[in-house]
Amino acid sequence: MKKKFIIPVALSSALLVGSIPMNSVFAKLDDSKVVSSVQASKKWNEKASVPVFVKERFAEKFSSGTPSNAVNYLKKNEGKTGIKNPEKNLKVKDIQKDELGMTHVRFNQSINGVSVEGAEIIVHFNKNNEVESVNGRINQMIAEDGVDTTATLSSDTALKTALSSVKAPEELTYEPTTELVVYPFEEENHTAYKVNVNFMGDEPGNWFVFVDANTGNVIDKYNGLMHADEMKTQKGVGKGVHGDHRELHISHVKEPKSGTKFALADYAHENLEGILTYDAKNDTDTRNDTLYVGDSAAFLSDYDRAAVDAHYNSEKVYDYFLNEHGRNSLDGKGMAIKSYVHYGSDYNNAFWNGAWMTYGDGDGKFFISLSAGLDVAAHEMTHGVISHTANLVYRDQPGALNESFADVFGALVDDKDWEIGEDIMAPAAKADGVTRLRSMSDPNSVIVSNAQRAAYGSGVYPAHMDEFYYMPRNVDNGGVHVNSSITNHAAYLIGQEIGRQKLGQIYYRALTVYLTPNSDFSDARKAIVQSAIDIYGEGSAEEVAVHSGFDAVGIY
Structure with a gap:
């Protein structure tokens, strides 16, 4: 019997599968399969991160697409959006103008000037300064319960705690950052310091650590590693x-x-x-x-x-x-x-560490040098694009979207096929039938090689929500690599209908204009549909193809 190869090293936000630690269009999930920890937090999570998507049939016109006019629209339409006191509870994060003449005003939800982690709202003005749509996610618990944003702990103390909690070496890749935020976690809105610590070494890390701003306890943490003279x-x-x-x-x-x-x-x-x-x-x-x-x-x-x-x-x-x-x-x-x-x-492995790409040479048995893959380079660099745009949280469905968008652009740059990693497999792995890491065209044809992950599903990469892997967060950050193949397959099906170039235009717009840190699969469908409408028009073949692609993978 031939030896079956297993990926020996896998890092969060790296290319590989990891084991380190309009109308409503929600994906239909089988709740009976969810692990108990997810069931316990389901009600809380729904209230702490509520999707907002309003598409205006009769757009309201303003003199300009400014933050103040965006707030005026939200004040008039609290009933539609569910956003209360927007002038008080939102602060401007970014203003973006695009090639279609649209203006997109992005807000952070905040309380007492402190940002609520992951809660963002975007108001979209068309070229005539009419509000066409609003999307994002809002924390309704803030309005209901209120939060004391007083911090008794110093940011320096929080930093020391964070460094210790991830066993950071003395040498860091860049200066750590510390920001006071409201962090929804396990049935409570915590006032916390969000600390980003980045380092290389035997176990590289791009850690996000949330330290309670009053008790000093570590609330939560995750590794977001997205596995001279003048020169002429x-x-x-x-x-x-x-x-x-x-x-x-x-x-x-x-x-x-x-x-x-x-x-x-x-x-x-x-x-x-x-x-x-x-x-x-x-x-x-x-x-x-x-x-x-x-x-x-x-x-x-x-x-x-x-x-x-x-x-x-x-x-x-x-x-x-x-x-x-x-x-x-x-x-x-x-x-x-x-x-x-x-x-x-x-x-x-290969990974994006938040600042640069890193490539291993492989062991010669499973992988050769990972820099050999153009799709690998495009995947890792797209993680960099994502971190500067939607900044999708590297966990659960947002993390799977992060991985999926990286794969999609990997396949768009390396456009000879719809496979990921086929150029980095070693001869011995190929001889054993392991010829690529993931397949966007036929996800089920690739085995999930890590037994810990395979225990939560069929043992192959899923192509439909019926095959979704319900993983705890300590396994592949909640299934970010495995479940990404569902939305990968949707992208492949859309691409088959409209071509790669149009697929890239639509997906790039969705990533940079509509998605927010906590966007899930259904949010992605809305964003990608709206992007197709923006570029190609309502009722266009491109919009129809997007609907069809997501329908086919069970994201309704």
Whole structure:
């Protein structure tokens, strides 16, 4: 009997399946399968994160699409939206104008000026300054119960507690952030510090820790890891992991003792800080990492191959978002795109850590170098786009949407098929029939390889809500990788009807304009339908295709 391969390492928000810790269109779920902890919090969760979706049939016209006019609309329409005292309980987070002439005013729900975690409302004005729709999620418990937002604990103390709770090393990737929020969790609205701690090492983390602002207790935490001299850019060449010839943008660097070298540093793109590739040198200590440098403009050695593909693929993904969606880098503002290759020893994963992409070399049995996959690079970089737009919480259905959108754009950039990870499988895994990580066209054809996850479902990736995996949060963050294949399949079916280019336009708009941190599958359907209407018109073939795709996977 041939050996069955199991993915040996899996990280939250990494590409791989992880084991670390209008009318209502809700997906129909079988509540009898939900684990007891989910059942206990179901009523609470519904009241703490209530979906809002209002589509105006007769739009109300204003002089301009400003926050104050958005609030005026909400005040007049409390009965439609369920949002009470909007002038008091909402604060402006962002104002976005798009290529269709629409203005989108995004608010955070707040109490006493303190943001309610995950509660956002967006008011959408058309080009005539008429309110066309409102969507998002609101916490109704705030209005009913009220919350004391007084904090007796200092933010410094909360930070120390957070660092200790995740066993953070002394060296952090970037300065931790601390924000006072109202955090709904386990039947109570807590006033808490939300602390973001990011580090590399043997067990990299992009932790979000919620520390009670009065008791100092850790309420909740989750790992959101989404598994010199002036340089002159010139052309270089390299050989990729599979032997492909790559044309690269590289730069001269001058080193004191060894003279001129050539770095995988691309400064050829206007208003972009650069595309930079680093060498992690087969360890997990970031103090050893350096910009990837060679003696010539040709990167042809076996050790170079992972870096060549990471550098080349990063530029491909950057070009896609710029050319298709007018987005300048992951944050839309030209942030540097950084990749680290040769991470760890036989490291079977790739991840977005909140600041850059990291690629392991694989163990040669299950994976080869993970930077070989263009869809892998696009997946990880899309996590960066998501974190700067909808910022979908990396848990449960919002987390599954996070993974799904990363897969969708992975398949749109690497457009030769609808499979994910087919270019990073090792020969031995392929010989055993493991030829890709996930299939958007036929999810059931791929086995869920981790026994802990497989115990919660059929053992294969689901293609319909009837096959949904009801997982506790300590398994794959509530099924973020496994359940993502349901919405992946919907995207595939839509793409088959309207083509990849239109699919990308609709999904990008939904991600950047309509979705909010706690959006679930039914919210995603609404957002994607509305995006199709915005771009192609009500009753269009594109809108019909979206409805059909979601109907087919049981998200009604």
